[in-house]
Amino acid sequence: MRDLKLLENQVPFFILEVLYNIAFEDNENMQSFMRLTCECVIGLGKMPQQFQKTKVLHLVDFLRTYYLPPERKAICHEDMYWDFPDGISELYESGVILKVDKNDKFLDIRFEKGVLYIPELMLGNNTESQLRNLIAFEQCHYPWESFVVDYVLFLDSLIYDRRDVQVLIN
Known part of the structure; x- marks a missing residue:
C-alpha cells in the first residue's frame, strides 16, 4: 500500500x-x-x-482531501506573522489545557475556550513518507491552502526539548 501512496506512482483517479x-x-x-x-x-x-x-486527482489527493479539517479556512500567508511559544510545555504551564481529540483527521487542530484539541497521530514506518508526499502535492497544487505544511510547521513549533515531548506523550 505504501507504494500506491507515493506521489511519483500516481495514476489519475478517473482512469482507475x-x-x-x-x-x-x-x-x-x-x-x-x-x-x-x-x-x-x-x-x-x-x-x-x-x-x-x-x-x-489521484490517491494522494484523496488522502489530503480526507484529512482536511471539516471547517477549513484558507489563511493568507503573505501578511501573517507566526509567534509560536517556546514549545508545548510553555503553553501548558501558561494554563492552556491540552486534550487528545479522537478524530482521525490529524489536520483538525482546534483551540476552543482555552483548550487545545490535537488529534492523535500514530507514527509508523510510513508516516514520514506520507507527510512528505502530501506536502509535495500540496505545494504544487494547493499553494494557497497549505493545511499539511501548516500542520507540520505547527508540530515543529510545539517540540523544542524533552519536556515538550513528555507533555505531548502525557
Missing part, C-alpha cells in the same frame, strides 16, 4: 474509476470505486460527505 467500471460492469451489486477506495485506504465502511461532492 474507468478501469474498475469496465472490470465490474456486469455486476450490479458492486459499490462505487470511490466508496471502495474509502473502505480499502482509510478503512471506512461509508463514504464521507466530502467525497460525494469532490473530484480527486
Whole structure:
C-alpha cells in the first residue's frame, strides 16, 4: 500500500474509476470505486460527505482531501506573522489545557475556550513518507491552502526539548 501512496506512482483517479467500471460492469451489486477506495485506504465502511461532492486527482489527493479539517479556512500567508511559544510545555504551564481529540483527521487542530484539541497521530514506518508526499502535492497544487505544511510547521513549533515531548506523550 505504501507504494500506491507515493506521489511519483500516481495514476489519475478517473482512469482507475474507468478501469474498475469496465472490470465490474456486469455486476450490479458492486459499490462505487470511490466508496471502495474509502473502505480499502482509510478503512471506512461509508463514504464521507466530502467525497460525494469532490473530484480527486489521484490517491494522494484523496488522502489530503480526507484529512482536511471539516471547517477549513484558507489563511493568507503573505501578511501573517507566526509567534509560536517556546514549545508545548510553555503553553501548558501558561494554563492552556491540552486534550487528545479522537478524530482521525490529524489536520483538525482546534483551540476552543482555552483548550487545545490535537488529534492523535500514530507514527509508523510510513508516516514520514506520507507527510512528505502530501506536502509535495500540496505545494504544487494547493499553494494557497497549505493545511499539511501548516500542520507540520505547527508540530515543529510545539517540540523544542524533552519536556515538550513528555507533555505531548502525557
